[in-house]
Amino acid sequence: MEKPKIEGAPGLVWRPRKNAWVATWQARSDLIKLGFMPQTVQLMSCTEQPTEKEAKHIKAQCERLQSEMLIFSRAGEFVVPDGVRTVRELISKYQTDTASRHVKKRYWTRRNHESVLKKIVTTHGDEQIADIRFKTLVNWHDEWSEQGQKLTTGHSCMSLLRSSFAFGMSILEDRECERVLPLFRELRLETGGEAREEAITAEQVTAHRAKCREIGYFSMALAQAFQFDCMFRQKDVLGEWIPLEEREVSDVIHRRRKLKWVRGLRWEMISDDFILTKVTSKKGKKITIDLKLCPMVMEDMQILIDFLGGKPAKGPVVVLESSAQPWSSEFFRQTWRKVARICKIPDNVQNRDSRAGAISEATEAGAELEHVKHAATHSNINMTERYSRLKDKKIRNVQLIRLEKRNGTKTE
Structure with a gap:
């Protein structure tokens, strides 16, 4: 690429880079010695000749910077504007x-x-x-x-x-x-942090819920059911405790710890015919779910309703039995892991993998990815694909299908 040219742009110099030219404004060396700043300003990196709009922008920036430099030269001193230095x-x-x-x-x-x-x-x-x-x-x-x-x-x-x-x-x-x-x-920086490949299975969820009920943590069984059946994030079920001075409004207060509870599941969100309507915690998207199509949820919620003598009209759905208050996320994770180890669930499989497990189950069952995206309230289908795990098994299935078509026989 040839060196670009822009007429009438004071102080403009073009500096070569690999496969590009960088438009840079350069202050006069004599004024730099007197203390003028900035000495240079990178304006734009061009891999091809700048468009008319880009050229006008570069010229305008050069004129502004040149004007500031000339004001400095006439005043004989440089006054740093009220701003930030470090x-x-x-x-x-x-x-x-x-x-x-x-x-x-x-x-x-x-x-x-x-x-x-x-x-x-x-x-x-x-x-x-x-x-x-x-x-x-x-x-x-x-x-x-x-x-x-x-x-x-x-x-x-x-x-x-x-x-x-x-x-x-x-x-x-x-x-x-x-x-x-x-x-x-x-900057062209690597992000790191490979996507997790773990996903909890329906069998592991069923075993974990059964053990929770056996121990007496009926609320944890219900929370796990909501996470898996409804593809919810943990925060959408448990909510979170935040300081009282935060702007969110709540009627669930922990006065000793000066905290309030927000964003979790509430009974007001569940109609009498078990239709759940909730705004998700991450993106604020409204989702409506027929809980009658969620057998895990219905099983554990019915146990709770029978124990309470009826469906409550309001308040948190998932509360710790010993305190009648919503769980803290830290204590929930610690307790969940203890139960998981009793159930022989590997340590690399975590409660946060419930959502990925639900999405993987849906895609493996043949649900259209676009439909799964809406069920998981993802904005981008690429995120749904990232959550859809069990990739080795899916790759094997593709290979088997190809062999069946090629050979005209059923492959095990």
Whole structure:
């Protein structure tokens, strides 16, 4: 590709890269010596001649930067605008500004993200944003991923760092954040974290539920039934406990721990003819399920209704027997594992694999993938395919079908 040309773009230089040219604005060297910043700004990477719209954008950016530099030259000094200078300052504002997407996220999502942001600040919080270059980001990723040994950690750090710079550009209108943000698009990073291949089977679910009832954990049996029969995430069944000061409204309060319960199954969601209508916890999608077509759920729910003397009008469906309060997710997982080991369910199969097991059962039975996608409330069919496991068995079935057609005989 020939070097691109854009007329009338002051300070524009084109720097060659592999299979591309990078449009870069370059400040005057004499003003750089006097302290002008930024020294250079990468504007766009072009693998082909820029379109008319792209050329206008590059020219406008050059004119803006050139104007700022000339103002500096006339004033004889450079006044840094009220903004952020270090990564620490940027992340602090990202975590606290009411306009930030981070503040609007749910409690446990924020908790998880804040642990990653803390790692970024601990390692590179004092770095000047003006000093960040493309190679800087590559080096940081290598450090956080431990040279490729922990790719998931490295990807999480880079993803949240990018979100912080996007906030700095859009909400804080910071020029240096605007300069750095496009650099992330040039990164080609491995995400790591291979998809899980485990899936719980209907037989394992039945055995686990039976053992739960034998021990006295009828609520856990019912929760497991809902997860498998309805393809629910654990959070959609159990809900979650969050601090009282969070914005969600709840009538289920744990006053001693100053927590409230949200997002779990409630009796109000189940009609008298056992039609369940629920909004999912992850994407907020409304789903309606005829529970009469869910035999595991009906079996364990009928036991509970008989024990209570009738179907309750309101309140949480799944509550821990010893406290009459919804389970905490941690205690549920610990107890579920203890029961699973009694049932000889392998340790690599977890409660969270209930959803994958249900989807795998559906696809193996011949259900259309598009229909399964809607039942699982997936937005993308690729995610449904990812949850549909038992791949080795399915590959073998395909091979057998091909042999049957080729040979005209039934193959076992």
